[in-house]
Amino acid sequence: AQKITQTQPGMFVQEKEAVTLDCTYDTSDPSYGLFWYKQPSSGEMIFLIYQGSYDQQNATEGRYSLNFQKARKSANLVISASQLGDSAMYFCAMRAPALQGAQKLVFGQGTRLTINP
């Protein structure tokens, strides 16, 4: 079964520190994609970063990077130099061919990140 696990319900980090949000996944499909979304207190879902299972390099988008360890089935999100505006809920998600032809995303439970000044 396709599954995403986020084991950190909440994290507290000092401003300007780097933070790593954990995500592990389970799939038997060799081709899959991994996503991170941010949900601020206003509620909308903001796409942050994507990693394909065959991508040779870890994905990066500005201060966000994805630490993709395929053998361990982990896809941790790293935020460098955290800012107060990074305080939000973060969701890891996966798509795979077995999931409605790779259109469906399966989500983890989320991690609530709080940045302290």
Place this chain on the structure above:
Amino acid sequence: EAQVTQNPRYLITVTGKKLTVTCSQNMNHEYMSWYRQDPGLGLRQIYYSMNVEVTDKGDVPEGYKVSRKEKRNFPLILESPSPNQTSLYFCASTKVGGPTGELFFGEGSRLTVL
């Protein structure tokens, strides 16, 4: 501007009073889906549609209906809402066969059933 639009954004209703949450996208996406978000459970899929007139159940379809008569619209219908349907609802869409499969989300509809 490319977007997914949901209405209403906020709604308080009473048990048994039928309601519809509308969803419209302007990106010509084939695939549309409804999710509900509950604390500690993440987002769970309610229904999805691969194209016009093609809909199917997701993981938590009980108590919901959908229709897809036009490509851009995918309304979610609660025929007889109950308090356990109090939740934050998201409509999402994507292009079938797109490069990443990124889902584009609406802004969410927060529903309270008393």
